[in-house]
Amino acid sequence: MTIERTPLFCDTDLAQRIERAETELIEATALATHRRLDNGRGFVIPLAGGLASFADDDSPFNKVVGLGFDGVPADDVLDEIEHAYAGVGAPVQVELPHLADPEIGIVLSRHGYRLESFENVLGIAIADKYDVTLPDGIEIRPSGDDELDLWLNLMADAVAVPDTQGVPWREEFPRDTYIEAERDAAAADITRYIAVLNGEIAGGAGLRTTGGVAQFAGAATLPGHRRRGIQSALLFTRLSDAAAAGCDVGVITTQPASKSQQNAQRSGFDLLYTRAVLVKPV
Known part of the structure; x- marks a missing residue:
């Protein structure tokens, strides 16, 4: 007898766990870059349950992660984040799960963010x-x-x-x-x-x-x-x-x-x- 596998269902609680793990990874890596370079340019700034990270010029760890499950970022807080990235000459890149609070997408659009790509998160x-x-x-x-x-x-x-x-x-x-x-x-x-x-x-x-x-x-x-x-x-x-x-x-x-x-x-x-x-x- 063959037993069919039940696909893994992802609710917002599981998505939040996964995004929290991703946030921890980005933070730990960015801090390691800061220690290696010791140039005072890097930053890790908490943001609505996630964080905004700048590790180094052109680093894949320059991004905003973990948003969507702990409130909507206020306009003035987003302004501060954007100024921080502008200060190091980097764009602001937000990775936003489609299970996140929909209001966040509206706020980001109002701030001039544009959709550039997608990535898929798979689980088992x-x-x-x-x-x-x-x-x-x-x-x-x-x-x-x-x-x-x-x-x-x-x-x-x-x-x-x-x-x-x-x-x-x-x-x-x-x-x-x-x-x-x-x-x-x-x-x-x-x-x-x-x-x-x-x-x-x-x-x-x-x-x-x-x-x-x-x-x-x-x-x-x-x-x-x-x-x-x-x-x-x-x-x-x-x-x-x-x-x-x-x-x-x-x-x-x-x-x-x-x-x-x-x-x-x-x-x-x-x-x-x-x-x-x-x-x-x-």
């Missing part, structure tokens, strides 16, 4: 335990601090040749910017993994757990090793580790209709909600 109910049997020739192992530079360069090499299926990422970052951003993210309690295929390093991934939420913090396979089961091996290894850490839900962020989204849904993830990316230029 994590089982109590996983029996992970990897295909022959594939090994997934933790990657320690002694090989951080190896892991960073591996990930940079892999993401430099992305899959082209679906809606492309709105932003592209120079290699050095990407590596330094990932280096700072390592300070946010992200566990790193390396995939080995027939003795050769083939890919890598990250996992962060907090408050019962497992964040699948990026996974990449080198072009020459794609379509060989690396992504699935990385995914199920991390699911097993998330279960062992006591997590009840796992989340991954993808571009709409991308290969990453397709692979995640084939592996049991469900589309939970979409974030609208709204931007106010400098």
Whole structure:
């Protein structure tokens, strides 16, 4: 008898948990950047249950996250946030879940924000335990601090040749910017993994757990090793580790209709909600 899997339903409480985890990740990474640079330009400002973060010029962690579940930002508070970003010459980028208070979108529109893109948040109910049997020739192992530079360069090499299926990422970052951003993210309690295929390093991934939420913090396979089961091996290894850490839900962020989204849904993830990316230029 085949038992059909019940899709994971996302209510506002679950969305708030996921957004809180995302807010913690962005804050920890931005603060790590501030410590590394020590130039006094960065900021992390609380905002209506979320925060506004500026890490460094062109950093992927320059954004407003976590809005939607703890009130609507007042006009004067938004003005202060916008002045802070203007002071460092950066646009204001807000990632707003479609499950957020609709009034926030109205307020942002009144302030001159424009819709530029979307990203999807997918989730899976994590089982109590996983029996992970990897295909022959594939090994997934933790990657320690002694090989951080190896892991960073591996990930940079892999993401430099992305899959082209679906809606492309709105932003592209120079290699050095990407590596330094990932280096700072390592300070946010992200566990790193390396995939080995027939003795050769083939890919890598990250996992962060907090408050019962497992964040699948990026996974990449080198072009020459794609379509060989690396992504699935990385995914199920991390699911097993998330279960062992006591997590009840796992989340991954993808571009709409991308290969990453397709692979995640084939592996049991469900589309939970979409974030609208709204931007106010400098």
